[in-house]
Amino acid sequence: MVIVDSQELKNSLEKYLRLSASKEIIITSNGRKVARLSGYEDVEMADDDAGYIQEEAPVYRVAPRRTSYEEFLDLVESSEERYEYIDGEIYLLASPKTSHQNTLGEIFFIFRGWFEGKKCHPMLAPYDITLKRSVDDINVVQPDLMVVCDLEEKVNDKDYYMGVPVLVVEITSESSRSKDFVKKLDLYMSTGIREYWIVNPLNREVCVYLFEQNEISKNITYKHHDTAASFHFVGLEVGLDTIFEIAADGSRGEMPTTG
Numbered sequence: 001m002v003i004v005d006s007q008e009l010k011n012s013l014e015k016y017l018r019l020s021a022s023k024e025i026i027i028t029s030n031g032r033k034v035a036r037l038s039g040y041e042d043v044e045m046a047d048d049d050a051g052y053i054q055e056e057a058p059v060y061r062v063a064p065r066r067t068s069y070e071e072f073l074d075l076v077e078s079s080e081e082r083y084e085y086i087d088g089e090i091y092l093l094a095s096p097k098t099s100h101q102n103t104l105g106e107i108f109f110i111f112r113g114w115f116e117g118k119k120c121h122p123m124l125a126p127y128d129i130t131l132k133r134s135v136d137d138i139n140v141v142q143p144d145l146m147v148v149c150d151l152e153e154k155v156n157d158k159d160y161y162m163g164v165p166v167l168v169v170e171i172t173s174e175s176s177r178s179k180d181f182v183k184k185l186d187l188y189m190s191t192g193i194r195e196y197w198i199v200n201p202l203n204r205e206v207c208v209y210l211f212e213q214n215e216i217s218k219n220i221t222y223k224h225h226d227t228a229a230s231f232h233f234v235g236l237e238v239g240l241d242t243i244f245e246i247a248a249d250g251s252r253g254e255m256p257t258t259g
Contacts, residue, residue: 001026001067001090002083003033005175008094026089030174069138082126085140086183093142099201100171104144106243107169107199111145114236120149120166130162131191139187144199145169147233167195167232174202190214195232204244 003026025037066088075090076083082093096104104124111122125142132138146165148154154163168188172180180198188196189211198207203223210218210231222228222240230236 003028003089003091005029005094006035007175008092009037028175030178032178072140082142083140084142085138086179086187087139091179094175096171097173100144100173103171103199103201103243107238108145110238110242111147111236114233115147120147120233121151122147123161123165128160129165129168131164131187131193133187133190139191141184141187143168144171164192166193167197167230168193169197169199171199171201185209189216195230197228199243201244204240206238206240206243 001024006027006029009025009027026033027035027037067085067090068088069085072083072085072090084091084093108122108124115122123146125144127142127146129141129143129146130138131141143165146169147167148161148163148165150163151161154161156162170176170180170184177200185196185198189209194211196209196211198209200206206222206226206228208220208222208228208231209216218231224240226240228238228240
């Protein structure tokens with residue numbers, strides 16, 4: 001099963017029609033599931049009924065079938081697309097918009113300067129992060145930006161990072177808002193991530209959550225001309241004016257001090 005926003009479906013209809021031959025497509029609008037797209041197969045006519053169209057018996061389904069982790073890996077291996085796998089559902093990641101990339105670039109620039117010379121490293125998507133609630137409950141996500149502090153110890157022999165980031169950042173949109181504020185918040189809180197930033201370019205807000213013992217310990221929402229600050233990394237700060245507006249000449253000013 002693959003989940004896709006209705007606008008992305010409109011933009012790439014032919015691609016999803018081809019994909020529906022092998023995968024069920026769940027269509028969302030404003031974060032809510034609204035429709036299902038699946039492949040069509042002709043019903044073979046029996047010899048004694050040649051020339052007549054037969055209708056299949058109706059199939060009733062209580063809920064879409066969960067996709068296994070192994071099926072997800074098979075899909076990723078055979079596709080050039082980017083996917084996330086959360087609670088047995090596959091999400092196809094749409095191409096980011098310009099405002100998304102501008103905001104992400106500004107945040108990464110600040111993070112890279114602040115973490116220079118430190119043990120922890122900021123990493124950019126696309127970069128798979130495997131998170132486990134239990135041995136059998138495996139999820140794979142691609143946060144927009146993440147801070148990892150065990151990179152050297154947690155990279156496997158295939159050069160994939162298999163640790164848990166300390167901090168993750170998601171830049172939300174109308175189509176991903178429900179997933180970012182509900183599904184991902186719960187996933188990150190329950191799998192050992194310490195801090196979660198949700199950045200919203202549409203209303204110029206940054207929500208920062210600190211997790212302790214699989215619960216929200218602290219949270220604060222920064223707005224307008226505020227400066228967002230990390231709970232875990234004391235001194236790491238991001239001005240909202242900086243990340244939501246880019247100078248006309250494209251310059252960013254001075255590199256932040258490492259602190």
